[in-house]
Amino acid sequence: MADLETFRGETRAWLDAQCPSTLRGQDAPVAAVWGGRKWQPAHPDQRVWLERCAERGFTAPTWPKEFGGGGLSKDEAKILAQEMRALRLPPPLLGFGLTMIGPTLLQYGTDDQKREHLPPICRGEIRWCQGYSEPGAGSDLAGLQTRAEDCGDHYLLNGSKIWTSDADQADWIFALVRTDPEAKKQEGITFLLLDMETPGVSVSPIQLISGASPFCETYFENAKALKKDVVFKVNAGWTVAKALLGHERTMVAEAFGSGEGSRATLAERARRYLPGAEAAGPLPDATLRDRIVQVEMDTRSFALTMQRSRDAAKAGQQPGPESSIFKVVGTELNQRRQELLMDIAGPQGLGWEGEGFESDELDLTRSWLRSRGNTIEGGTSEIQRNVIAKRVLGLPD
Numbered sequence: 001m002a003d004l005e006t007f008r009g010e011t012r013a014w015l016d017a018q019c020p021s022t023l024r025g026q027d028a029p030v031a032a033v034w035g036g037r038k039w040q041p042a043h044p045d046q047r048v049w050l051e052r053c054a055e056r057g058f059t060a061p062t063w064p065k066e067f068g069g070g071g072l073s074k075d076e077a078k079i080l081a082q083e084m085r086a087l088r089l090p091p092p093l094l095g096f097g098l099t100m101i102g103p104t105l106l107q108y109g110t111d112d113q114k115r116e117h118l119p120p121i122c123r124g125e126i127r128w129c130q131g132y133s134e135p136g137a138g139s140d141l142a143g144l145q146t147r148a149e150d151c152g153d154h155y156l157l158n159g160s161k162i163w164t165s166d167a168d169q170a171d172w173i174f175a176l177v178r179t180d181p182e183a184k185k186q187e188g189i190t191f192l193l194l195d196m197e198t199p200g201v202s203v204s205p206i207q208l209i210s211g212a213s214p215f216c217e218t219y220f221e222n223a224k225a226l227k228k229d230v231v232f233k234v235n236a237g238w239t240v241a242k243a244l245l246g247h248e249r250t251m252v253a254e255a256f257g258s259g260e261g262s263r264a265t266l267a268e269r270a271r272r273y274l275p276g277a278e279a280a281g282p283l284p285d286a287t288l289r290d291r292i293v294q295v296e297m298d299t300r301s302f303a304l305t306m307q308r309s310r311d312a313a314k315a316g317q318q319p320g321p322e323s324s325i326f327k328v329v330g331t332e333l334n335q336r337r338q339e340l341l342m343d344i345a346g347p348q349g350l351g352w353e354g355e356g357f358e359s360d361e362l363d364l365t366r367s368w369l370r371s372r373g374n375t376i377e378g379g380t381s382e383i384q385r386n387v388i389a390k391r392v393l394g395l396p397d
């Protein structure tokens with residue numbers, strides 16, 4: 001215990017001394033740090049903060065030190081997270097490298113693959129994207145058709161992926177490809193890693209009605225993938241794919257269900273917009289009070305459950321089908337929170353651009369719209385309920 005308290009004191013002092021003041025407080029850049037070869041920091045100090053944290057192993061606190069992590073125990077990692085929150089410091093790095101492919105390589109990668117890919121992820125040098133969905137294979141992921149033809153020392157890839165988030169910003173892709181078209185569909189799939197600069201790989205951003213292009217179509221036309229970049233075994237990619245989905249679903253649940261991205265609490269928002277609610281004391285509208293308390297209580301319970309799951313993960317337990325429960329609850333909770341925020345803000349929550357709206361009000365509209373995708377990404381809520389029925393409750397097909 002004394003050791004943990006020493007660790008807490010040292011960590012707090014280090015964080016406080018090393019995080020540049022420009023990244024703290026009201027005027028700090030809100031743009032997240034995704035890293036990668038194409039990354040342009042919103043502020044130069046974001047790079048300073050990233051480099052300092054990476055050097056100390058704090059971008060991937062629980063990963064082994066030999067692969068660029070911090071080698072922290074679960075208790076130490078919890079303290080680090082608490083101290084980061086207490087000092088209101090921004091995460092030095094986010095991304096699919098840290099949350100999806102890194103943990104999957106730790107479980108299924110060879111030593112060479114870990115040595116090649118994990119340290120650059122920890123340093124924020126390589127950004128990853130996910131090549132799972134195809135035009136004809138979303139919920140029915142195992143129906144994917146992108147072909148990988150065995151050509152001796154390499155595979156030749158042909159086909160296309162869709163909804164590849166930020167593929168135009170990514171450096172490497174982890175992709176599911178069909179290596180045996182004759183086998184039962186789950187049994188003919190291989191999990192591959194590929195540099196996005198490989199000849200024959202191209203990306204076409206999909207423009208949404210908002211004008212933004214967070215997704216891409218990714219094409220493979222005779223793209224060469226090396227055999228050393230197969231993760232686990234040829235035709236056993238479905239096992240790796242499911243493990244990664246467990247990490248993805250937990251990450252999505254946590255990122256959106258925690259309510260941490262919101263700049264103000266629901267009650268603070270209500271005081272700002274609702275007549276008669278400015279003064280201290282209970283909000284005058286009992287129905288609204290009830291809705292707010294219910295969402296805040298559920299958020300708190302959810303955060304505690306996720307904390308338990310994080311503890312289990314740090315103790316070496318891999319996410320199982322319970323990640324589907326987290327995903328349903330966390331994403332639906334975020335949608336309830338976003339809808340409540342819109343109800344509270346009224347017309348001020350309907351702005352897209354232009355005068356008459358504060359920047360946090362424009363964020364409100366965007367967050368509400370973004371939350372609609374929460375129950376689709378990483379597998380829809382319907383698919384999660386199917387998984388829960390079969391793999392948690394043991395119900396028949």
Ligand SMILES: Cc1cc2nc3c(=O)[nH]c(=O)nc-3n(C[C@H](O)[C@H](O)[C@H](O)COP(=O)(O)OP(=O)(O)OC[C@H]3O[C@@H](n4cnc5c(N)ncnc54)[C@H](O)[C@@H]3O)c2cc1C
Binds near residue numbers: 133140382
């Ligand atoms: C924000 C966001 C980011 C994403 N990022 C990525 C990414 O980076 N990489 C990637 O590969 N993909 C990504 N996706 C794609 C995502 O994984 C798919 O959209 C999702 O799996 C659903 O597939 P689909 O869109 O083809 O819908 P479909 O599979 O066509 O489903 C249509 C509807 O039918 C329902 N349905 C289908 N089958 C069943 C069933 N058996 N039982 C009950 N209902 C069913 C679904 O629930 C859904 O409501 C992203 C999606 C979103 C929204």
